[in-house]
Amino acid sequence: MNETSGQGRAALVRDDVELAERDVTLLREIDETGSVAKASTNLGRSRAHDLSRIEELESVFGGLVERHRGGSGGGGSKLTDNAKQLLNQYERLQVALSVTAQVPETVLDGTVSSTAGELADVTTSVGTVHGLHDGVTVADPVHVRVGADSITILDSAADRGPDSTSARNRVSGTITGIAQGETVYTVDIDVGGTVFRALVTDDSVDRLELAAGREVVLTWKATATRLVHGV
Numbered sequence: 213m214n215e216t217s218g219q220g221r222a223a224l225v226r227d228d229v230e231l232a233e234r235d236v237t238l239l240r241e242i243d244e245t246g247s248v249a250k251a252s253t254n255l256g257r258s259r260a261h262d263l264s265r266i267e268e269l270e271s272v273f274g275g276l277v278e279r280h281r282g283g284s285g286g287g288g289s290k291l292t293d294n295a296k297q298l299l300n301q302y303e304r305l306q307v308a309l310s311v312t313a314q315v316p317e318t319v320l321d322g323t324v325s326s327t328a329g330e331l332a333d334v335t336t337s338v339g340t341v342h343g344l345h346d347g348v349t350v351a352d353p354v355h356v357r358v359g360a361d362s363i364t365i366l367d368s369a370a371d372r373g374p375d376s377t378s379a380r381n382r383v384s385g386t387i388t389g390i391a392q393g394e395t396v397y398t399v400d401i402d403v404g405g406t407v408f409r410a411l412v413t414d415d416s417v418d419r420l421e422l423a424a425g426r427e428v429v430l431t432w433k434a435t436a437t438r439l440v441h442g443v
Contacts, residue, residue: 223435224302229272230435234330234346236302238262239295242277246288261329273298316398318363318408320356321442324348331434338403342380343437353442362436363410365399366429367420379431383408387426390417397422401430 223232241251248266252259270276276295280288291299322336324345332345334356341356348354358381368384385403397417401408408430412422422428 224273224298224305226272229268231269231273231298231302232435234344235265235269236299238265239276239291239299242289243291243296246290248277248279248289315411316360316409318358318360318406320358320406322354322356324350324352324354324439326350332439334439338383338406341437342434343439344435345439348439348441355440355442357438357440358408358432359436360398360409360411362432363408364431365401365410365412365416365420365422366431368427368429380434381437382429382431384427384429387422387424387428389424390422401428403430 223230225231238251238255238257241254242248245251245254248262249259252262266277274294275292276298277289278292320334320336320338320341322334322341324332325335325340326333327345327348327350330344330346331342332348332354334341334343334354336356343356345354364379383403385401385408387399388402388407389400391398391400392414396411396413399410399412399417399422401410410430416422420428
């Protein structure tokens with residue numbers, strides 16, 4: 213299992229499924245209320261969607277919620293020991309992230325073109341971007357935020373196309389600058405007039421021969437893209 217961060221937010225990842233902040237909030241509310249239905253109501257969410265999400269998480273992380281039907285002792289739900297261990301692991305990762313410097317991010321303005329569960333498609337100046345949302349609808353103006361640590365740089369000449377990776381977002385651009393930090397490099401890439409920032413290791417800079425003027429492909433996952441209501 214991997215631990216990742218984006219824009220200062222932690223996530224536990226297994227088989228491309230992320231247990232992130234929204235999932236942690238749900239599990240903590242279930243622990244507090246003793247009920248999936250009450251937790252969903254308190255959070256203003258769909259119980260059916262939350263149950264489906266729990267099943268998706270359990271398919272890769274193992275049992276998280278024990279659910280009991282009503283009877284003489286009453287029904288209810290409680291977290292498994294496995295779930296509590298994952299919450300503790302998430303909390304430790306989040307605390308570690310909170311003391312690190314802010315990760316630079318790229319912000320795009322766009323309009324929601326469609327939604328499917330927690331994901332939405334947004335029309336932007338660089339094309340359609342896919343990201344996580346929390347209550348947007350079609351035609352809503354939004355800000356699309358992409359953390360520099362979420363972006364992967366690929367060699368445009370060696371790129372095998374969209375089917376070679378699980379990342380749903382993909383754009384092409386030209387490197388305009390590279391700045392060396394204490395542990396990583398910050399690479400600026402111009403994509404149709406919008407500058408994206410990506411964090412890469414010195415090994416990646418050497419291996420990809422990154423330099424100003426080089427054409428590259430950028431990819432990042434929809435789950436690493438946050439949509440925020442615009443004005």
